[in-house]
Amino acid sequence: MSNRTMDEAARVFADPKAYADDVRLHEALTHLRANNPVAWVDNRPYRPFWAITKHADIMAIERANELFISEPRPLLATAAADDLAKEQLAAGTGLRTLIHMDDPHHRKIRAIGSDWFRPKAMRDLKVRVDELAKRYVDKMRDIGPECDFVTDIAVHFPLYVIMSLLGLPEDDYGRMHKLTQEMFGGDDDEYKRDGGSLEDQLAVLLDFFAYFSKLTASRREHPTDDLASAIANGLIDGEPLSDVDTVSYYVIVASAGHDTTKDAISGGLLALIENPAELERLQRDPGLMGTAVEEMVRWTTPVKEFMRTATEDTTVRGVDIAKGESVYLAYVSGNRDEEVFTDPFRFDVSRDPNKHVAFGYGIHFCLGAALARMEMNSLFTELLSRLESIELAGTPELQATTFVGGLKHLPIRYSLK
Structure with missing residues (x-):
């Protein structure tokens, strides 16, 4: 049985500003989990x-990847943006990343980059990540006693890691950061390009295409030992990747690969500042760093949602979902579910088990999860071993979004060894 009466609380999903207001957001999600866990949303x-x-x-929906598929609506966007994305894909200048795909194509495309994120590759990369962690904690010390942790540190550290993995020149890092900010920040007045219109969003996408098309040509002519070359020269059933699939691969690695980690790092630090007893526990017992990182990821949930479309009539929790209808997987809500997490609104650096869904689940489990965990572990291990004091120096600000986001400003005052 389907109830298509709009619950007012469900309007948060169709309001980017809701994700910039934690109190309002979680009040709505708590209400929906208790009273309307499969809620109809019809909000232009x-x-x-x-x-x-x-x-x-x-x-359950993530596991049922043949019943609930990513195409044609993998994430929440306006109807006009959905239509434009289809037009651009048909024109050969759209995005079709791993999050847009379903098996078997998804499995084949994913395999091209998967070796770069396996345990051996992570071990080989750890020396570089540790070096960069020390560099950015040194930078904190040098620019202290105050900084905006997001814009001065959290943005740059994971960006340098992912750009090093791809093998991109350091001169291009600033451009990549700006494009990523504009792509994920289209709903935020501070981040969006110009007026934030569909044309402006399209211009961001075309800039990505121009940059990565040039990179593809270069790596195919002169292969190198980096992830960019692996993507450019990847084969599917003996054939090179299409231009759309090649550029899309770069975009998802270069953008999501650093922006989500930035959100988890900055939100994780804020959680430690707001929970000084947990900060003290972690400093006293660095062996808790592994569980602390998982708790930071659960707490911040940088990827707010993915969507799936039903391939057949089905039911979820007794609610009828018709073939062709879409479901919105509210990861932020799942990560505060009272039936899964004891005292879910408590930040606990020793939480175990911690079955969060912040990296997704099933075939779409985040390709870069191990890298994100390693980066966070390295940075917080370096920072907390040298941190003598820390407090807020202003009001933290969250980004308006419906997809990926977190803190955009975190002013702090601190002292470091």
């Missing part, structure tokens, strides 16, 4: 969808 300018707020339902 978005096409209608079902919002899934319970952890168990999110996991």
Whole structure:
């Protein structure tokens, strides 16, 4: 049985500003988990969808990857943006990343980059990551006693890691950061390009295409030992990747590969500042760093949602979902589900088990999860071993978004050894 009456609380999913207001957001999500866990949302300018707020339902849908597929609506966008994306894909200048794909094509494309994120590759990369962590904690010391941790540190550290992995020149890092900010920040007045219109969003995409098309040509002519070369020269069934698939691969690695980690790092530090007893526990017992990193990822949930579309009539928690209808997987809600997490609104650096869904689940589990964990572990291990004091020096600001986001400003006052 389907209830298509809009619950007012469900409007948060169709309001980018809700993600910039933690109190309002979590009040709505808590209400929906208890009273309307499969909620109908019909709120222009978005096409209608079902919002899934319970952890168990999110996991079940992720597992049923033939019944619930990514195409044609892998994430929440306005109807006009959805239509434009289809037009651009048809024209050969759109995005079709791993998050847009379904098996078997998804599995084949994913395999091209997967070796670069396996344990051996992570071990080989750890020396570089540790070096960069020390560099950025040294930078904190040099620019202290105050900084905006997001713009001065959290943005740059994971960006340098992912650009090093791709093998891109350091001169291009600033451009890549700006394009990523504009792509994920289209709903935020501070980040969006110009007026934030569809044309402006398209211009960001075309800039990505121009940059990575040139990179592809270069790596095919002169292969190198980096991830960019592996992507450029990757084969699917003996054939080179299409231009769309090649550029899309770069975009998802270069943008999501650093922006989500930035959000987890900055939000994780804020959680430690707001929970000084947990900060003290972690400094006293660095062996808790592994569980602390998982808790930071759960707490911040940088990827707010993915969407899936039903290939057949089905039901979720007794609610009828018709073939062709879309479901919105509310990861932020799943990660505060009272049935899964004891005292879910408590930040606990020793939380175990911690079955968060911040990296997704199933075939779409985040390709770079191990890298993100390693970066966070390295940075916080370096920072907390040298941190003598820390406090807020202003009001933290969250980004307006419906997809990827977190803190955009975190002013802090601190002293370091």
